[in-house]
Amino acid sequence: MQKTLIYKFLEDYGFEYKERGKNVSRRDVNIKCPLHYDPDFHLGINKETGIWRCWICGESGNFIKLIRLLLGVSFHKAKEIASRYVSLKSATSSPSLPEVSLPRNIFPLSRKPSDPFLLALWKRAISYCKQRRVPVDLLLNWYFDTTGFLVIPIETEGRLKAFIKRSFLKKAHRYLAYGKISESVFNLDNISYKIAVVVEGIFDAIAVGLDIAVAVFGNKISDYQANLLAKRFQSVVLAFDSDVSGYDILKSSEKLVSFGLKVKTFQCKEGDPAENEAFRKDLRNFLKETYGIS
Numbered sequence: 196m197q198k199t200l201i202y203k204f205l206e207d208y209g210f211e212y213k214e215r216g217k218n219v220s221r222r223d224v225n226i227k228c229p230l231h232y233d234p235d236f237h238l239g240i241n242k243e244t245g246i247w248r249c250w251i252c253g254e255s256g257n258f259i260k261l262i263r264l265l266l267g268v269s270f271h272k273a274k275e276i277a278s279r280y281v282s283l284k285s286a287t288s289s290p291s292l293p294e295v296s297l298p299r300n301i302f303p304l305s306r307k308p309s310d311p312f313l314l315a316l317w318k319r320a321i322s323y324c325k326q327r328r329v330p331v332d333l334l335l336n337w338y339f340d341t342t343g344f345l346v347i348p349i350e351t352e353g354r355l356k357a358f359i360k361r362s363f364l365k366k367a368h369r370y371l372a373y374g375k376i377s378e379s380v381f382n383l384d385n386i387s388y389k390i391a392v393v394v395e396g397i398f399d400a401i402a403v404g405l406d407i408a409v410a411v412f413g414n415k416i417s418d419y420q421a422n423l424l425a426k427r428f429q430s431v432v433l434a435f436d437s438d439v440s441g442y443d444i445l446k447s448s449e450k451l452v453s454f455g456l457k458v459k460t461f462q463c464k465e466g467d468p469a470e471n472e473a474f475r476k477d478l479r480n481f482l483k484e485t486y487g488i489s
Contacts, residue, residue, distance in 0.1 A: 200280040201242050210265065212236070218250065229264050230254055245281070246418060255418050257425075260453050270455045295357055295374035301338040301346045313341070320345060323363035327398050327469070330405065339363070344371070347397060349379045351423065359397060359412075370396075377417040381410035383427060390430040390486055392461075392478065394468055395439075402469040403434065403478065407488060414439040416447045425454040430486070433460045434478060436467040459485070 201224055205212050213225045213236045223239035228249040240247040245258030256264075258281065262273040304321065308314050320339040329337075338346040343364035349357040357374030381397050382405055392408040393416075394400050400408040411420050414435050424431060431451060433444060439462065448458045461481055463474045482488045 201240055201245065204262075204280045208266065228252060228254070246422075248418075256453055257418070257422055259455065274455075295355055297338070297346065297348060297355075297358055298340070298373075301340050304334045304337045304339055304345075316341065316343065319343070320363045327401065329398075329401060333401075349374070349376075349381055351379045351383055353384065361397075372412065376412050378419040379412065380420055380423050381412070383409050383423060386427070388486075388488060389428055390432070390482075390488070391424065391428045392432045392434050392482070393424070394434050395436055396467070396469065399434075399436075399468040403475055407482065408434075414443050414447065416450055418450070421450050421454045421456075424451065425456050428456065430457040430459070432478075432482070433458065433462070434468055435462055437463045437465050 202212075205224070205226065210226050213219055218235060218237055218239070219225045220239055222241055222243070224242055225236040225239050227233040227236055228238040228251060230249065230252055233249070233251060237251045238247060238249040240261065245261065246255070247257075247261050248255035259270070259273045259277050262268065262276050263270060266273070266276070268276070302308060302313060302317070304317070304324070308317050316339060321334075324334060324337075324345070336348060338348075340346055340360075344360040344362055347359040347361060348355055349359060355374075356379040357372065357376045360371040360373070362369050382400050385405060386407060386409065388407060390407070392403055394403060394408055394410050395414055396412065397410050400410040409424070416424075433447060433451075435444060435447075444460055444462065448460060451458045461478055463471055465471055465474070468474060468478070479489070
């Protein structure tokens with residue numbers, strides 16, 4: 196989104212704004228938050244992306260959501276208004292981000308090493324991946340290191356945004372994350388449906404099925420992730436682990452709805468989707484009955 200279009204929207208609809216001063220970031224233009232009494236202009240709008248956040252109430256969202264709040268119109272009307280100021284692709288996207296670099300001294304799982312020490316680790320890593328039913332095509336892009344971790348690159352919209360390190364040795368930490376995890380969605384680029392099942396972890400997504408499942412690396416969905424999902428899908432099913440509270444599920448659902456998505460929940464009743472085969476069968480039956488996806 197060009198900088199001038201934010202100003203044009205605010206001026207066309209008569210909204211007072213501040214470009215500098217107290218509470219105003221250099222990247223933002225600030226207005227009064229419509230959700231509460233706000234004489235000091237605490238709602239900051241990024242000039243390039245239209246992503247906004249109120250620093251008092253914490254509410255946030257994209258350009259279309261902002262139009263809905265300010266003008267009191269429907270989602271579809273807000274999209275129509277947004278199209279006058281910016282392409283819809285830009286209205287729901289965030290800026291390009293630099294790629295993260297993978298660590299040094301990692302070794303591809305697709306190549307059997309000749310060094311005895313590396314070979315022993317490689318066999319353990321491959322055995323672990325087979326146990327977790329990781330598809331062979333994924334292994335072509337995964338790595339391992341000498342400390343007993345899988346190194347899993349996370350590409351989102353064709354860019355390497357982050358990587359995960361997952362232990363395949365019991366004595367090590369289970370899970371480490373690097374890069375822009377809150378701006379990444381695993382398997383986002385590979386689903387052809389207009390619906391996705393949203394799970395917490397990579398192995399949950401693999402277990403549910405890479406034809407339908409994406410992972411958001413936890414149970415709290417960021418604005419950036421919500422934007423990504425809204426650009427790709429019309430509906431989502433939240434299938435979080437059993438230990439996630441109803442409150443957290445409600446907050447994630449509300450955020451996704453605010454970005455224009457239709458949301459249903461199908462929480463795992465025991466453990467997580469990767470470990471609960473009965474849950475996965477029930478989820479597949481739900482998808483078939485509700486959306487016609489087998």
